[in-house]
Amino acid sequence: MTTSLRIFTITNELGIHARSAALIVDVASRFRSEILIEKDGREVNAKSILGILTLGAPKGSKITVRAEGPDAQEAVDSLGHLIENKFGES
Amino acid sequence: MGERDSQRKTHVLKGIGVSPGVATGKALILDYSIANVPCYQLGSEAETLVEISRFEKALKESRRQLAVLRKKLSDREGPKPLFIMDVHMMMLKDKTLINNTVNVIKERMINAEWALMLTIDKYREIFEKIDDEYLRERFSDVEYVGQRILRNLVGREHIRLADIEEASIIISKDLSPADTVQMKVENILGFATDMGGKTSHTAIVARSIGIPAVVGLERVTREVRPGDIVVVDGLDGFVIVNPDPELIRRYEEKKRHFEILEEGLLREARLPAVTRDNRKVDISANIEFVEEIPSAVAHGAEGVGLYRTEFIYINREQLPTEDEHFVNYRSVIEGQGIKWSTIRTFDLGGDKFISDPKLAKEMNPVMGLRAIRFCLQEIELFKVQLRAILRASAYGKTRVLFPMISSLEEIIETKKIFGEVKEDLIRRGVPVGEDIELGIMIEVPSAVIIADSLAREVDFFSIGTNDLTQYTLAIDRVNERVTYLYEPLHPAVLKLIKMIVDAGHRAGIRVSMCGEMAGEPTYTLVLLGFELDELSMNPLAIPRVKKIIRNATFEESQALLNKVMTFSTAREIEAYVRDYMTGRFPEDFRQED
Numbered sequence: 001m002t003t004s005l006r007i008f009t010i011t012n013e014l015g016i017h018a019r020s021a022a023l024i025v026d027v028a029s030r031f032r033s034e035i036l037i038e039k040d041g042r043e044v045n046a047k048s049i050l051g052i053l054t055l056g057a058p059k060g061s062k063i064t065v066r067a068e069g070p071d072a073q074e075a076v077d078s079l080g081h082l083i084e085n086k087f088g089e090s
Numbered sequence: 091m092g093e094r095d096s097q098r099k100t101h102v103l104k105g106i107g108v109s110p111g112v113a114t115g116k117a118l119i120l121d122y123s124i125a126n127v128p129c130y131q132l133g134s135e136a137e138t139l140v141e142i143s144r145f146e147k148a149l150k151e152s153r154r155q156l157a158v159l160r161k162k163l164s165d166r167e168g169p170k171p172l173f174i175m176d177v178h179m180m181m182l183k184d185k186t187l188i189n190n191t192v193n194v195i196k197e198r199m200i201n202a203e204w205a206l207m208l209t210i211d212k213y214r215e216i217f218e219k220i221d222d223e224y225l226r227e228r229f230s231d232v233e234y235v236g237q238r239i240l241r242n243l244v245g246r247e248h249i250r251l252a253d254i255e256e257a258s259i260i261i262s263k264d265l266s267p268a269d270t271v272q273m274k275v276e277n278i279l280g281f282a283t284d285m286g287g288k289t290s291h292t293a294i295v296a297r298s299i300g301i302p303a304v305v306g307l308e309r310v311t312r313e314v315r316p317g318d319i320v321v322v323d324g325l326d327g328f329v330i331v332n333p334d335p336e337l338i339r340r341y342e343e344k345k346r347h348f349e350i351l352e353e354g355l356l357r358e359a360r361l362p363a364v365t366r367d368n369r370k371v372d373i374s375a376n377i378e379f380v381e382e383i384p385s386a387v388a389h390g391a392e393g394v395g396l397y398r399t400e401f402i403y404i405n406r407e408q409l410p411t412e413d414e415h416f417v418n419y420r421s422v423i424e425g426q427g428i429k430w431s432t433i434r435t436f437d438l439g440g441d442k443f444i445s446d447p448k449l450a451k452e453m454n455p456v457m458g459l460r461a462i463r464f465c466l467q468e469i470e471l472f473k474v475q476l477r478a479i480l481r482a483s484a485y486g487k488t489r490v491l492f493p494m495i496s497s498l499e500e501i502i503e504t505k506k507i508f509g510e511v512k513e514d515l516i517r518r519g520v521p522v523g524e525d526i527e528l529g530i531m532i533e534v535p536s537a538v539i540i541a542d543s544l545a546r547e548v549d550f551f552s553i554g555t556n557d558l559t560q561y562t563l564a565i566d567r568v569n570e571r572v573t574y575l576y577e578p579l580h581p582a583v584l585k586l587i588k589m590i591v592d593a594g595h596r597a598g599i600r601v602s603m604c605g606e607m608a609g610e611p612t613y614t615l616v617l618l619g620f621e622l623d624e625l626s627m628n629p630l631a632i633p634r635v636k637k638i639i640r641n642a643t644f645e646e647s648q649a650l651l652n653k654v655m656t657f658s659t660a661r662e663i664e665a666y667v668r669d670y671m672t673g674r675f676p677e678d679f680r681q682e683d
Contacts, residue, residue: 047185050184056219056220
């Protein structure tokens, strides 16, 4: 069991809206680890679209991605890749 | 007999009338408000298990319905709102939503409907705290999904507009493409919705099938019960619930009056706009959506004078692809009864796409990096749109309109890019239209002053009176404290219009007008006097404008214009024109009061 944790800044124009939230769920669901996303003290399950939407993370906000489980490192890396690539948006 | 009348109180709701007309009929409620859902305490553990299994069954059924709808939509042609349906599906499978609801059933020993509503309410509270307005509004998706599960729980079969057996007034929170797909038009008398505005889906559908609609009523789904008699007054934006017999009679009269007027106007709407002394003006429609074309043609549009393409970019979460652009443009250009289509390129600020925060917020966006300025900086983005327009131009007469040109360099640069894209397509063997015309919006005062040199570069001018007025009079139209200064008949504006038409005609090119002014019947004669070649307007305004032109002479319009040009204040001009028009066309201007 490993724990992996990283902080990201949301840089895409619309922030974590419906489409980007759906992409996070898609990626997170591929891993066995438990993955949590925290913003301003609230923590939600990265595999729940409702949880992620309730974060209300606009452009410029900071979120912490924390994974715990056998593939924790890969999970955080994959999500990081998605966020840093602005969810494929311009 | 008087029983129902005494039980049900008459009340009136005010919203936004988005499609004209009057309809009276029985209410059919698509969305059930919370007040109609049963809530009760459970007596035993066994009952909680029954409730949990009911909830799971309702979830399953909701997923099935959504999958069917999605399939139906993806089989249709045209742009598809499928993505949001995927998000809804994901919500229907969301473990936290399911577990929270199941836990509430168990812990509070209440029925599934109540538990679900409490769970959705929790989400509402959390969403309400989100600062970002756009992200906060995602709650509407949660609510939509909640409504669907609730409907399946209550056991009311999900009513689809496609299955309505009896002519009804449709009451709903909002209507989405999923609701209106394959609807039975003949059984739908009118729409009344809680949400929405002039460009919401409900409004567009109502206008395209010609039924009255009032949106933005906020609480119509709560105020109306199934089977109530409802009047929808799309002319003035009222909905009357359980009207008394006297009110019903008055609205029947209003309806008849409107229909007679419409019929008269529509009967002649397809006739050309030719004055009694034989001067023809081309009349076209300003549209935003392909769906508006049939109604525009019925109202007498001969072509599309302004197709605003911004809607393809906004209200979505990804940049549109070239094919998405193409599908839209081709549908407009091929539109039944449309002789020409004027497609205006992107006319918004770049803040929607650019991630550089320095550019994202501008102090004064109307004078900022927008329209052609933005396109000339983001050339690749611009080329996507131009390629799509060029490909679509193979399907019919196409005019391309570039907005916000303020210098000669801008149009030369734009034409260069357009030429490159065109040559590239031709080289690759892609068919493009042979007689594409290029034109510019004249809406910046500098463009008026150099109109002579601009006219040598293009095939037509189109006057955007809204921006031209605001730039000329230095009025920020969204600043309420100065809107009193906004006068389309300001002598300075009229002189500029004259300069534009004269410069265009000296160079032998067409001059049209596509601002709001073009669709205002009071101004029709003045505009006729300017010798504009084309007036493009909101489709619903066309019948009245055409009627005035057909009953006027070009000669009198020039006399009116000459007289008006001698005044030095907007107030005198406005008063003189109003007086003239009411005296000259008493029948058409009596309705104004």
